[in-house]
Amino acid sequence: MKLEGFPQTVSLRDGTPVTVRPLAAADAKALLEFYRSLPEEDRLYLKDDVTDAGWLHRFVALVGSGEVVSLIAERGDKVVAEATLYRALRGWSTHVGEIRVSVAPALRRDGLGTSLAGELVKVATRIGVEKMVIEVVENQVGARKMFRKLGFRQEAVLHGHVKDINGTKRNLILASSDVSHVWDAMEALVADFSPSAE
Amino acid sequence: MHKTEIRVGGLGGQGVILCGIIIGKAASIFDGKHATLIQAFGPEARGSACSAQVTVADEAIGYPYVKNPDILIVMSPDAYTQFAPQLAPGGMLLYENELIKVDGTLPKGVRAFGVPATRFAEELGRRLVLNIVMTGFFAGVTGLLSYESVEQAVKTSVPKGTEDLNLRAFRKGYEYGREQSAGKS
Ligand SMILES: CC(C)(COP(=O)(O)OP(=O)(O)OC[C@H]1O[C@@H](n2cnc3c(N)ncnc32)[C@H](O)[C@@H]1OP(=O)(O)O)[C@@H](O)C(=O)NCCC(=O)NCCS
DSSP states (O other): OOOSSOSEEEEOTTSOEEEEEEOOGGGHHHHHHHHHHSOHHHHTTOSSOTTOHHHHHHHHHHHHHTSEEEEEEEETTEEEEEEEEEEOSSSTTTTEEEEEEEEOGGGTTSSHHHHHHHHHHHHHHHTTOOEEEEEEETTOHHHHHHHHHTTOEEEEEEEEEEEOTTSOEEEEEEEEEEOTHHHHHHHHHTSOOOTTOO | OOEEEEEEEEETTSOHHHHHHHHHHIIIIISSOEEEEEEEEGGGSSTTEEEEEEEEESSOOSOOOOSSOSEEEEOSHHHHHHHGGGSOTTOEEEEETTTOOOOSOOOTTOEEEEEOHHHHHHHHTOGGGHHHHHHHHHHHHHOOSOHHHHHHHHHHHSOTTOHHHHHHHHHHHHHHHHHHHHHHO
């Protein structure tokens, strides 16, 4: 799927420009370097082992198939953040999209996570997603707060669902945001219904 | 006075009326012209057909009904069968070309332009924006109204949050319309 409207330049709070654009196959190495540079405590709570070359290979293939939309933020030739939208292409939840975001520690609290997640919500509604979900471990406080500000609300807690790399069990929180009303309004508008019509 | 009569026809749920509203709004609010709009549902046509009549002119319009449109925009086979014979000679037919097959019975001198609007809308992510693709196609082929004014009319007529996809749909239809009209002139 070709995404229009990119690359974009996002200014961080201190004015530093970063470029946001969809991931291309050629970015694989830079993405792996970005994930490998994340502190271990962050990686502890990521769903996949993003430092594994095998994972990266599968990920890039999913981007190619359209099942995954990945946006990267670059400063110079370095990837400094990545955001992913997963969307099942078959089955009973093709209207649901899952978002994940990671930002380099040095650039956090500068709005980058919010702007990447916000872009993905836009992309998602554009391609027909009606419900957005995130899965966060209970102690990912920053992520929970950021998504709350973006309109996500807690929907379920799966107790002891996650085992981090130390073997400690943690609760997984599922939060969601219903974006279907956006298109309900459009559907009503094109219904061409008139009360006076028979 | 220069006056252009337009009819938009299709099925309920295809956004026919919205297409008419946008054209009228683009002309009257953003392009400084005069426009009238008449909507017709069900009874006038068979089944769930519906249509809009839009008149665009340089001066105030006395008679808003469209009998023999200069431009006909159709999105369903029924609307085509019903309205195509009424086209003014030398008029213009804009049709969804994967839903409608155009036969040879058009009034004299009518130029026909087809667009796979449903497919474009689906490729963009929502079949729902088919009418906006048609609106863009209308703007691109006819050049009757400026690109900016129709774009503004789309933007201000669709629900909040859907502007982005609707504007893409508009541009897609517009560009395709430009190509088609360039190819035929
Ligand atoms: C969560 C994460 C993506 C946030 O990225 P970011 O660029 O720092 O986020 P933003 O700057 O847009 O923050 C937006 C708001 O979220 C809240 N927030 C973000 N991080 C926070 C933290 N560590 N503590 C408290 N609040 C936090 C704040 O309210 C912030 O607004 P403010 O800075 O104006 O107060 C980033 O911290 C990260 O990569 N964490 C590790 C991976 C992760 O947890 N990913 C989430 C999986 S879905």
